Amino acid sequence: MSVGGGRKGRVQPEMNVTPLVDVVLVLLIIFMILAPIITQAFAVRLPPKDDDKQEELDQANDPNQPLVLTVTDEQTFEVNGVTIDEPELSVRLHRMFNARPDNVIYIDGEDDAAVGTVLHGVDLARQGGASPVVFLTKKLQ
Structure with a gap:
């Protein structure tokens, strides 16, 4: 938040987006690491066909x-x-x-x-x- 410079000396709220960008980048990295692991195939044992x-x-x-x-x-x-x-x-x-x-x-x-x-x-x-x-x-x- 900044003080001054506004109309009649009021406090003007400004959103700090730096923490938001940090969280989004961390989530992106996590999903990039987990994506190949999640899509790996797993072995299935099927019963013999009659x-x-x-x-x-x-x-x-x-x-x-x-x-x-x-x-x-x-x-x-x-x-x-x-x-x-x-x-x-x-x-x-x-x-x-x-x-x-x-x-x-x-x-x-x-x-x-x-x-x-x-x-x-x-x-x-x-x-x-x-x-x-x-x-x-x-x-x-």
């Missing part, structure tokens, strides 16, 4: 054919004839629905399949993004 099963699923996921989830009497799940383990079912269905224009799934419970197992398959299909879920009363041709 080529055979994935190829079967890709062939079974023809967008022109309906997606049919079959619940067998041995409490296993099949999607268009390809057997899928229970823990993987919702994840695989989610991937299959991403490649399709609709999220319709048809549930086909075998005659000897337990009702609880079929309903569990419906829950897994809903977790995978199926909407609507349609129960089959006759076999699709």
Whole structure:
């Protein structure tokens, strides 16, 4: 601040920008040092790819054919004839629905399949993004 030289001897405030410039330059130097460190790549370990099963699923996921989830009497799940383990079912269905224009799934419970197992398959299909879920009363041709 300067005293005097103003109108009627008033104090005129002047901003001291030197500390502001110092702080900005220090931040600039910090970001210049950290930028190469932040952009470095890190190693990711991916699980091994199950080529055979994935190829079967890709062939079974023809967008022109309906997606049919079959619940067998041995409490296993099949999607268009390809057997899928229970823990993987919702994840695989989610991937299959991403490649399709609709999220319709048809549930086909075998005659000897337990009702609880079929309903569990419906829950897994809903977790995978199926909407609507349609129960089959006759076999699709």
